[in-house]
Amino acid sequence: MKQKIVLATGNKGKVKEMSDVLADFGFEVVAQTELGIESPEETGLTFVENALLKARHAAKLSGLPAIADDSGLSVDALNGAPGLYSARYAGVDGDDAANRQKLLRELATVSAEKRQAKFVSCIVLLQHETDPTPVIAEGECHGSIIFAEKGENGFGYDSLFLSDDTGCTFAELETVEKKKISHRARALKVLKAKLGA
Numbered sequence: 001m002k003q004k005i006v007l008a009t010g011n012k013g014k015v016k017e018m019s020d021v022l023a024d025f026g027f028e029v030v031a032q033t034e035l036g037i038e039s040p041e042e043t044g045l046t047f048v049e050n051a052l053l054k055a056r057h058a059a060k061l062s063g064l065p066a067i068a069d070d071s072g073l074s075v076d077a078l079n080g081a082p083g084l085y086s087a088r089y090a091g092v093d094g095d096d097a098a099n100r101q102k103l104l105r106e107l108a109t110v111s112a113e114k115r116q117a118k119f120v121s122c123i124v125l126l127q128h129e130t131d132p133t134p135v136i137a138e139g140e141c142h143g144s145i146i147f148a149e150k151g152e153n154g155f156g157y158d159s160l161f162l163s164d165d166t167g168c169t170f171a172e173l174e175t176v177e178k179k180k181i182s183h184r185a186r187a188l189k190v191l192k193a194k195l196g197a
């Protein structure tokens, strides 16, 4: 029988990119929103801490195992910003368009060859709220930030992130393609290996 697990995210893009991959690992996935669970405040100082607290919050409220992703974009010329604060870079949590505009403004005077960036994803799986041995899996993707948005797909910073692997932005990829190569896809592969799934 499949193990029921809560996907602890309020981000529909993540649900789209993670649900069927986790189903292939043998989980019956329920998004936290389907259970009426709202996202906790992300007070951690690292991706792993924030992923842990999101998973723990959902496990506590659902009584089920939980999995969470904490991710972000780290830009070399900005000393790693927006990094941990990617979702609230422009001030309001989850305002993707404002975050992209701020990123373009901050990089306005940075030349094309100095716009390297990486996406990071940290995924945490907890069996229950007080699970002392969380499974932790991380993935990264390298690329650069272009000067104007390109592509319609994806979410967040996808339309500004030119991927080294594909030569196009993540927003120009169909979901099925992004799901093969993204930082989240790489973290999920590591998770799969750790679970022996």
Ligand SMILES: O=P(O)(O)OP(=O)(O)OP(=O)(O)OC[C@H]1O[C@@H](n2cnc3c(O)ncnc32)[C@H](O)[C@@H]1O
Residues within 6 Å of the ligand: 008, 009, 010, 011, 014, 039, 042, 054, 069, 070, 071, 072, 073, 086, 087, 088, 094, 096, 099, 119, 154, 155, 156, 157, 158, 170, 182, 184
């Ligand atoms: O916390 P949850 O509810 O999972 O959803 P969230 O969108 O707030 O997610 P994070 O706290 O992990 O913040 C991640 C930020 O980085 C951005 N980001 C992460 N992965 C991305 C991806 O694959 N493509 C584009 N932007 C991404 C995203 O838009 C957010 O602004």
Ligand SMILES: [Mg+2]
Residues within 6 Å of the ligand: 042, 087
């Ligand atoms: Mg968040």
